[in-house]
Amino acid sequence: MLSYIKGHLTxxxxxxxxxxxxxxxxxxxxxxxxxxxFRADKTRINEIKNIxxxxxx
Numbered sequence: 001m002l003s004y005i006k007g008h009l010t011x012x013x014x015x016x017x018x019x020x021x022x023x024x025x026x027x028x029x030x031x032x033x034x035x036x037x038f039r040a041d042k043t044r045i046n047e048i049k050n051i052x053x054x055x056x057x
Contacts (some may be wrong), residue, residue: 009015
């Protein structure tokens with residue numbers, strides 16, 4: 001099955017670019033997410049963290 005797919009993919013011109021683009025998008029997403037988490041307001045995070053424990057509603 002894999003050789004069938006691999007055979008078709010090798011016949012496509014310029015296909016080797018797409019795995020690199022996917023890898024770059026993957027790393028940029030997680031780097032951006034890490035920056036967001038470390039720069040987030042700590043009081044807002046604690047507020048969101050305690051939402052399931054609120055008994056006011």
